[in-house]
Amino acid sequence: MGMGLGRFLSGRDMDGIARTDATFLKPGSRVLPKTEGKVSRAAYRPGWQRLGARLIILGLIGGGSYSYSQDPQHTLHALEYGGTGAAGLTAAGAIAYALWSKERRELMREWVRPLHLALAGPLDIPEQSDPRRYLHIPLNFSDDDAKIRIDLPVDLKFNESAVAELIVKKLALEGVSFSWKYAGKAPYVLIKKALRPPNKLLFKDPAVRELVSRAPEPAPLIGLGSGNRTVSVNLDDDSPHVLVAAGTGGGKSVILRTIASQLIRNGALTYILDFKRISHPWARGVPGVTYCRDIFEIHDALIHLGAEGRRRIGLADQLGIDADLSQVGPRIAILLEEVNATMKQLARYWEKVRERDDPKTSPAIDALAEILFMGRQVRLHVLLVAQSATARALGGPEMRENFATRILARYTQNAWRMLAPEVHPAPKSTRHTGRAQVVLGGIAHETQVLFMTHAEAHAWATGSSAAGPTVTLTKTVPPPVNTPAPTAATPPGAAALTAPPASTGVPAQTKPSSPVNAPSGTVPPPAAAPPATTPAAAIPAATTAAPPGTRNPKTAPASPTAPTGTEPPAPAEAPADEMVGLRQAQQKYLPDITLTTLRWARANDPDFPDATGKRGAELLYQASDLRRWARNRPRAGADKSDASP
Numbered sequence: 001m002g003m004g005l006g007r008f009l010s011g012r013d014m015d016g017i018a019r020t021d022a023t024f025l026k027p028g029s030r031v032l033p034k035t036e037g038k039v040s041r042a043a044y045r046p047g048w049q050r051l052g053a054r055l056i057i058l059g060l061i062g063g064g065s066y067s068y069s070q071d072p073q074h075t076l077h078a079l080e081y082g083g084t085g086a087a088g089l090t091a092a093g094a095i096a097y098a099l100w101s102k103e104r105r106e107l108m109r110e111w112v113r114p115l116h117l118a119l120a121g122p123l124d125i126p127e128q129s130d131p132r133r134y135l136h137i138p139l140n141f142s143d144d145d146a147k148i149r150i151d152l153p154v155d156l157k158f159n160e161s162a163v164a165e166l167i168v169k170k171l172a173l174e175g176v177s178f179s180w181k182y183a184g185k186a187p188y189v190l191i192k193k194a195l196r197p198p199n200k201l202l203f204k205d206p207a208v209r210e211l212v213s214r215a216p217e218p219a220p221l222i223g224l225g226s227g228n229r230t231v232s233v234n235l236d237d238d239s240p241h242v243l244v245a246a247g248t249g250g251g252k253s254v255i256l257r258t259i260a261s262q263l264i265r266n267g268a269l270t271y272i273l274d275f276k277r278i279s280h281p282w283a284r285g286v287p288g289v290t291y292c293r294d295i296f297e298i299h300d301a302l303i304h305l306g307a308e309g310r311r312r313i314g315l316a317d318q319l320g321i322d323a324d325l326s327q328v329g330p331r332i333a334i335l336l337e338e339v340n341a342t343m344k345q346l347a348r349y350w351e352k353v354r355e356r357d358d359p360k361t362s363p364a365i366d367a368l369a370e371i372l373f374m375g376r377q378v379r380l381h382v383l384l385v386a387q388s389a390t391a392r393a394l395g396g397p398e399m400r401e402n403f404a405t406r407i408l409a410r411y412t413q414n415a416w417r418m419l420a421p422e423v424h425p426a427p428k429s430t431r432h433t434g435r436a437q438v439v440l441g442g443i444a445h446e447t448q449v450l451f452m453t454h455a456e457a458h459a460w461a462t463g464s465s466a467a468g469p470t471v472t473l474t475k476t477v478p479p480p481v482n483t484p485a486p487t488a489a490t491p492p493g494a495a496a497l498t499a500p501p502a503s504t505g506v507p508a509q510t511k512p513s514s515p516v517n518a519p520s521g522t523v524p525p526p527a528a529a530p531p532a533t534t535p536a537a538a539i540p541a542a543t544t545a546a547p548p549g550t551r552n553p554k555t556a557p558a559s560p561t562a563p564t565g566t567e568p569p570a571p572a573e574a575p576a577d578e579m580v581g582l583r584q585a586q587q588k589y590l591p592d593i594t595l596t597t598l599r600w601a602r603a604n605d606p607d608f609p610d611a612t613g614k615r616g617a618e619l620l621y622q623a624s625d626l627r628r629w630a631r632n633r634p635r636a637g638a639d640k641s642d643a644s645p
């Protein structure tokens with residue numbers, strides 16, 4: 001009896017067994033040797049806390065019993081209502097706690113417990129010990145300024161380098177330093193990032209621009225890793241295709257424009273397959289870029305590119321293995337935005353247009369698979385974006401294998417396991433803006449991704465950024481006769497046509513006089529060249545497939561204005577070859593756009609179609625071109641924020 005009272009008052013376990021090294025005043029940090037079975041969390045609490053809890057419970061029971069003896073009816077009522085209220089509150093609290101502690105539970109499951117299991121032996125800590133008692137790992141432990149503390153046994157009987165190696169491996173750390181503090185009765189080790197990537201990497205910094213300009217042609221710079229090591233992907237050596245997977249706002253578009261603008265500057269042709277329509281405003285008016293927004297355009301482009309790939313394979317075969325890769329044709333980058341949604345749309349589109357004898361699978365999806373399997377010799381490079389690149393979205397797990405380079409940001413552990421299973425354990429994702437893991441050859445490199453604004457990417461791609469970082473995306477064609485020059489008052493839509501933030505000292509970016517998709521110097525004069533949106537003219541030698549924009553009744557609907565969910569309603573069909581003046585086009589085909597806006601766009605929008613003829617002093621345009629432009633023109637508010645961080 002006396003012993004029981006002693007245990008009660010000292011806050012020890014009532015069976016008299018000491019399970020942890022907790023004392024009356026100090027909490028426990030580990031389970032005592034030879035302890036058997038599960039150890040409750042209460043066993044780590046200092047004795048005074050346990051005593052306090054016991055006294056409160058006793059008080060409640062005693063108070064309840066006394067009250068019942070005085071007025072049983074009233075006490076039962078109070079218990080009934082109070083109990084219901086308390087149960088409700090407890091349930092709500094439990095739900096809130098479960099949500100709040102979700103990340104913490106993941107931290108325990110994925111990192112803390114595995115590390116504990118690895119360290120228990122080397123540090124001679126019983127496995128039943130609660131790892132939280134000596135592994136102090138913050139939720140954001142992969143952030144640059146995070147500190148990890150691990151309490152060490154006082155006897156210091158462990159192998160320092162073996163313990164350090166286990167910590168680095170189990171927490172997937174890179175470039176960290178260890179500070180061992182052995183003095184006193186509470187030794188510990190502190191782990192911090194020593195070699196970290198730069199906090200940000202902005203193209204406007206002249207040193208960064210210099211770095212970009214020095215990047216070799218096939219290896220655009222992605223960013224800088226720890227210790228300022230350059231991280232780039234060599235499309236000729238490392239991997240011809242790149243997969244970018246990130247949660248929303250994780251920097252997918254920034255990564256693509258950074259890589260693509262460098263490739264374009266070095267002469268690559270680029271197809272942007274963007275079902276979202278507005279992901280890459282920087283590419284408007286960039287020579288060599290074909291921007292496909294409608295699903296039929298994306299469908300045609302993929303089929304065309306598949307055929308081009310086959311042609312190049314044949315050519316490479318004829319040229320032999322020692323041939324210079326560039327002989328097969330210019331490098332072609334294919335930016336495929338939001339693969340999950342695009343694949344679904346392509347399949348649905350094919351379902352609609354295919355005829356009875358056609359294969360069931362979309363030939364565009366087949367063509368993509370084919371391109372992904374083609375080697376680096378054909379110089380077709382898919383830069384593919386996915387929020388969560390499931391194997392199904394990519395057309396099977398084997399498709400994923402074609403991306404030797406994978407860039408992951410704001411990923412979940414599951415996404416990592418799916419996309420980079422060869423790197424284990426997965427480094428913990430950080431919310432640091434612009435920070436990504438670039439997985440190359442089975443190694444993950446933490447990288448601060450190079451940030452280019454839309455205007456900087458545009459200027460770099462067009463080869464004109466030597467003069468400064470910002471440009472205004474306006475074209476400076478003289479207004480035709482009868483057309484009033486654009487006034488200071490900005491017509492509707494004008495805001496979106498100007499790349500923010502426009503600043504001084506930079507020449508206005510002029511629209512090339514040739515069709516936008518053809519590399520400069522290789523294009524016939526506008527009068528002879530149909531202003532279609534294909535760079536086919538720039539791809540050497542004949543291709544067997546119809547280029548995108550050339551409608552094939554078998555593979556696409558007769559009208560290039562097939563309605564999609566995002567299109568404005570079509571007032572009237574424009575025959576492909578009808579030539580109209582602006583006023584007539586506005587009245588007949590584009591009633592939603594004012595004549596002033598059309599004239600303003602003609603003077604300022606680099607994507608406005610070129611005139612294809614003249615009637616007296618009036619410039620004439622192909623009606624179908626104007627309608628295509630109207631569908632794709634930027635609208636105020638459509639652009640994503642582009643401010644330098």
Ligand SMILES: Nc1ncnc2c1ncn2[C@@H]1O[C@H](COP(=O)(O)OP(=O)(O)OP(=O)(O)O)[C@@H](O)[C@H]1O
Pocket residue numbers: 200201246247248249250251252253254255433434435448449450451640641642643645
């Ligand atoms: N490397 C970077 N450096 C600095 N800031 C960046 C970087 N990458 C992204 N950001 C910031 O994050 C924002 C979102 O980036 P981005 O639009 O590329 O993300 P996203 O993944 O394409 O978004 P969404 O899922 O909406 O398509 C950018 O506007 C920019 O402010």
